[in-house]
Amino acid sequence: EAQVTQNPRYLITVTGKKLTVTCSQNMNHEYMSWYRQDPGLGLRQIYYSMNVEVTDKGDVPEGYKVSRKEKRNFPLILESPSPNQTSLYFCASRNDRVTEAFFGQGTRLTVV
Amino acid sequence: ELKVEQNPLFLSMQEGKNYTIYCNYSTTSDRLYWYRQDPGKSLESLFVLLSNGAVKQEGRLMASLDTKARLSTLHITAAVHDLSATYFCAVDTDKLIFGTGTRLQVFP
Numbered sequence: 543e544a545q546v547t548q549n550p551r552y553l554i555t556v557t558g559k560k561l562t563v564t565c566s567q568n569m570n571h572e573y574m575s576w577y578r579q580d581p582g583l584g585l586r587q588i589y590y591s592m593n594v595e596v597t598d599k600g601d602v603p604e605g606y607k608v609s610r611k612e613k614r615n616f617p618l619i620l621e622s623p624s625p626n627q628t629s630l631y632f633c634a635s636r637n638d639r640v641t642e643a644f645f646g647q648g649t650r651l652t653v654v
Numbered sequence: 655e656l657k658v659e660q661n662p663l664f665l666s667m668q669e670g671k672n673y674t675i676y677c678n679y680s681t682t683s684d685r686l687y688w689y690r691q692d693p694g695k696s697l698e699s700l701f702v703l704l705s706n707g708a709v710k711q712e713g714r715l716m717a718s719l720d721t722k723a724r725l726s727t728l729h730i731t732a733a734v735h736d737l738s739a740t741y742f743c744a745v746d747t748d749k750l751i752f753g754t755g756t757r758l759q760v761f762p
Contacts, residue, residue, distance in 0.1 A: 642687050
């Protein structure tokens, strides 16, 4: 089954404790992205990747890092999480720039 | 900076009624997507609109794209409770930019 898998689904952590949210897709898609969703703000792009070893900042990249060492994986790293990074995070992948994006199930992160 | 505006933000409508959700955007693009999100769930692709004048229909939902007006509409015909969800449009330039969403509630 074609899917985008995120882990964990839920995470509560403390300020400053490094964490990684994993994202994996099995569709051989070139493009992968991370979004955060906050009430009243829709989805905002954090980082995106057009291929292996190619990443770029989205609209809200501060406080986040990503890597794309393999085509299927695109982890999101929070080196020193802060409470304003409490949000619902989605990973998405798409085959190219003219096709729809497929979304993971989301990761609800709470930073206390 | 590309802006994508949806309206209304909230829509409460009675079953059987018709309504339209609007998606306006501020830059040139001929690719627009509509997604549905149920509470606590991920986003599900509804429509892919890839050219001016594109119209797609699925059940009680119909989406259209006017690239000259920079406007897409999502029309709901004879609403039913199962359509209650949040609907997002997303404009494609070199990345997807999402609108803020329209939360639809359909009541008996």
